[in-house]
Amino acid sequence: MIRTLFTLLLVITALLAQAAAPPRLVLDVACFRNEDQVVKGGVVEIYTTVSGQALTYMRRGPKMFQAAATVTLEVIRPDGSAAYQETVTLKPPVLRDTTAAIKNPISFQKRIVLPDGTYTIRGQVRDQYRAGTSSITDLPLTVKTTATKPTLSDVVLLAKPASRTIAEGNNFIRNGLSLTRAPGGLYSRGAEKLNFYAELYNAPIGQPITVRYRVRAAGSAKDAASGTGTATGLEGRPTPVLGQLDLTKLPAGEYVLTVEIRNAKSQMLASQTAKVRYNPADYAPAGAVMP
Structure with a gap:
């Protein structure tokens, strides 16, 4: 009986602590x-x-909160x-x-x-x-x-691969691609692939370029996963840079994604990094949506 009451007290304490915590913003x-x-x-x-975990839910009708x-x-x-x-x-x-x-x-x-x-x-x-x-x-x-030399934009970490769309006037579309953000760079339960999007400016027009990307554990000099891709420098508009990495063999932890752009001679033209969190035991937040 005492053990049951103690367990119940712990549960109630945890719920009260969660309710008292302020809402979290990313x-x-x-x-x-x-x-x-x-x-x-x-x-x-x-x-x-x-x-949504720390927000207060109010009753709006029968079984509606x-x-x-x-x-x-x-x-x-x-x-x-x-x-x-x-x-x-x-x-x-x-x-x-x-x-x-x-x-x-x-x-x-x-x-x-x-x-x-x-x-x-x-x-x-x-x-x-x-x-x-x-x-x-x-x-x-x-x-x-x-900048007048080849330059990469910030890297956008995606919850799913960028997809072609015909919709217009949508803040989630860049270069004709629909982007679904992975909030906070977090990949969790059910998220087996890391996807990213970036834009290359001042690219060598009409020339092939190689996209190399890798993730390393924070502070490590060894690649945990890596990939390559190709693109061709576009004239008059940014060159989309896309990639995908398999996360299923990585242990949970903090990682750094590095994206490199190289020319036909393997010379570095531009690079950019982004922080990644991988926690397959946690619940993955949904991608950003319109309010």
């Missing part, structure tokens, strides 16, 4: 060159993801002024039972144009149904788009 930022030559600066894509989070995004200049600010309300799918072990995260993406320079991206999330619970996440950002 910010992912990718910077691309602005193809509109009239507008100076770069295109910045901000991916915002809120975990829903949460809501208010997210404020700011891009702050070095002098403290705001280059961009917006507040949105996100609502995860309705649950029939609030004791469900998996509560889906909610995500959205914003695409803005910023002049070259340094900024701080700040995201603040509040639980609409629980006063006094909020958290703030800051990320540094540098926008630099004036």
Whole structure:
């Protein structure tokens, strides 16, 4: 009897601790060159993801419960002024039972144009149904788009391979490809493939290039997985750079993805890195969706 009561107390304590925790916010930022030559600066894509686990679910009807989070995004200049600010309300799918072990995260993406320079991206999330619970996440950002040599954009980690689409006016489409973000670079339960997307600028026009990519455990000099691909430099627009790696043989941990662009003589033209987290025992968050 005492053991049963003790176990019940531990469960209740864990649930109360989870309920008291503020909602968690994940910010992912990718910077691309602005193809509109009239507008100076770069295109910045901000991916915002809120975990559904720490949100408060309110009853909306018989066996209908829903949460809501208010997210404020700011891009702050070095002098403290705001280059961009917006507040949105996100609502995860309705649950029939609030004791469900998996509560889906909610995500959205914003695409803005910023002049070259340094900024701080700040995201603040509040639980609409629980006063006094909020958290703030800051990320540094540098926008630099004036390079004339071959240059890679930021690498976007994807939850699934990029796919061709005919939809227009969608913030998730670049170069005619639909991109589904892997929030926080996290690959978890059910995610067997790492996919990525980047853009190569000032590529040698019409010339074949080799794309080499690898992941290494943080601090390691040995490849945990690697791959190669090919592309041809395009004229008048960015050259898409895509790749995929198998994660199933990797142990859980922190990794660094390195993407290299080389010419026909195997000379390095450009490179870029991205942080990857692999945890097959955890639940994988969904890719970003429109609010």
